[in-house]
Amino acid sequence: MLRYALLAAALLTLPALAAKATPAEQWKASLKEADAAYATDKHAILKIDDAAYIHTGEFVSLMGDAKKPESWHWAKGRQSGAALTAGFEDGKAVLARRGNLVPAGALAKGIEIVPGIDVAGAPTQMAPGETGLRIMVYNQQNKAAKAFKGLDYFPYDPAWRLTAAFKPDPKFAPHVFRTSRGLDKQFYHEGDAVFTLQGKHIALPLYGDTPGKAASMTSFFTDRLTGKGAYHSGRYVDVEPFGKFPPATVILDFNNAYNPNCARSPFYNCPFAVDYIPLAVTAGEKDPHAH
Numbered sequence: 001m002l003r004y005a006l007l008a009a010a011l012l013t014l015p016a017l018a019a020k021a022t023p024a025e026q027w028k029a030s031l032k033e034a035d036a037a038y039a040t041d042k043h044a045i046l047k048i049d050d051a052a053y054i055h056t057g058e059f060v061s062l063m064g065d066a067k068k069p070e071s072w073h074w075a076k077g078r079q080s081g082a083a084l085t086a087g088f089e090d091g092k093a094v095l096a097r098r099g100n101l102v103p104a105g106a107l108a109k110g111i112e113i114v115p116g117i118d119v120a121g122a123p124t125q126m127a128p129g130e131t132g133l134r135i136m137v138y139n140q141q142n143k144a145a146k147a148f149k150g151l152d153y154f155p156y157d158p159a160w161r162l163t164a165a166f167k168p169d170p171k172f173a174p175h176v177f178r179t180s181r182g183l184d185k186q187f188y189h190e191g192d193a194v195f196t197l198q199g200k201h202i203a204l205p206l207y208g209d210t211p212g213k214a215a216s217m218t219s220f221f222t223d224r225l226t227g228k229g230a231y232h233s234g235r236y237v238d239v240e241p242f243g244k245f246p247p248a249t250v251i252l253d254f255n256n257a258y259n260p261n262c263a264r265s266p267f268y269n270c271p272f273a274v275d276y277i278p279l280a281v282t283a284g285e286k287d288p289h290a291h
Contacts, residue, residue, distance in 0.1 A: 024156045027255050031151060038264065039148035043110065043120050046145035047138045050074050051267035052086070053181065054133040055126055059087035059094075062137065066114045072137045083113050086121070088133040093121065107135065116140040124269070128176055128186035136267060144264075152286045153255075160254040160283035164195035167203070168246040172211030177220065177271035180233070180262040185271050190214045193239070193250050198279055205275050206239060206250070214245050219252070220273035224280040231259045231287045234273020257284025264288055 021029070038045045052060045052074040061082035064072030078085050084102070087094040095102035095111070102111065110118040121135030168191035176184050187207035194203050204221065208214030222234040236258055240251040260270035 023158070023161055023253060023255075027156050027253070030256065031153065034258070035148075035150050038151070039145045042118075042140075043136075043138055044145055045261055045265050045268075046148055047140060047142045048265060048267045049137045049139040049142060051134065051136040053124070053126065053183075053269065054086065054088045054135065055130070056088050056132060058132075059085055060135070061085050062113065062119065064113075064117070069116055069139050069141050072113065072117055072139065074135075074137070084111065084119060086119075086133065086135050088123075091123070091131060093123075093133050093135070110138070113137075125185050127184050128174070134269070152288060154283050154286065156255050157283055160281070161251070162195055162197065162253075163249050163251055164193035164204070166206075166242075166247050166250045167192045167194055168212075174211075175205075175207060177274065179272065180260070180266075180268065180270045183269055185269070187218075187271075188214075190217050191246065193219070193252055195252075200278055202277060204252075204277065212245065216241075217250070219275060220271055221257075221275050221277050221281075222273050223277040225282065226273075227287075229287055229290055230281070231263050231285070231289075233260065233262070233270070235259055235281075235284060236273070237284065254281055254283040257281065259285045259288070 049070060050073045054060060059078050060074040060076060061079035062072060062084040063075050063079060063082060085096045093104040093107055095104060107121045110120040112118045116139065118138050119135060120138065121133055123131050124134040126132035169189045173189045174186050175189050176186050179185055187209065188211040190206050190208045192203040192205055204219050206217040206219055208217045217239040219237050220234055223230065226232060226234055237252060237254055237256060240253065242250055261268040262270035
């Protein structure tokens with residue numbers, strides 16, 4: 001999901017490259033985009049100082065000191081002296097600043113609180129069948145973003161790029177994943193990518209948001225390197241664009257396998273991977289905490 005979005009952005013900004021680039025060149029371009037998404041974009045992952053996940057009917061207040069950028073944080077409820085209050089009602093954000101309502105759409109671009117500090121957010125799944133609001137505080141002076149040295153990936157290996165047969169799940173069974181924040185997120189089992197690799201016959205489950213109508217699919221997987229050089233909660237890999245659902249085949253490039261955002265930031269709500277690949281997947285992103 002994230003990795004394909006970043007790759008697509010890289011290719012849209014480099015149309016000449018997109019027309020002629022090899023998969024390895026596309027991969028290299030996508031890593032530059034991913035590095036920016038972590039550290040240098042305005043709303044980079046590592047610039048987040050605090051986040052709130054808001055259920056329908058709940059409100060939070062943004063508190064802080066304009067002279068101390070790192071002080072901004074969310075407090076429960078509507079607090080006096082808040083720079084911004086945020087809630088979620090009738091399927092949309094409810095925002096107020098100094099008693100004045102702020103359009104919910106402003107969250108998409110960001111709402112400046114003081115120079116260098118702004119707030120952005122979007123609706124998010126809080127539980128199966130329940131939508132809430134995720135809202136984050138971004139600090140342009142965040143020390144983690146300034147210290148970031150780039151993502152750590154295995155070298156590109158074409159052996160890990162493969163075309164698999166796709167076997168749809170006729171029931172599009174819902175699957176609930178436990179998340180890093182102790183919540184649940186539901187995706188639908190769209191089908192399996194079926195392939196043979198290193199002598200192993202593998203049927204890898206693929207999940208999407210819209211049963212039977214998926215425009216994209218993702219695998220949440222662990223492998224023999226999980227916890228031994230690969231992130232301990234597993235990695236994700238997205239299927240490359242396939243057109244109309246269901247495709248007869250799908251392309252999986254494990255060189256593009258990526259860690260959930262939670263590998264570096266505590267402010268996300270990431271599903272734990274549960275599907276096991278009985279191989280050491282020596283491709284994709286490495287564990288940022290392994291030394």
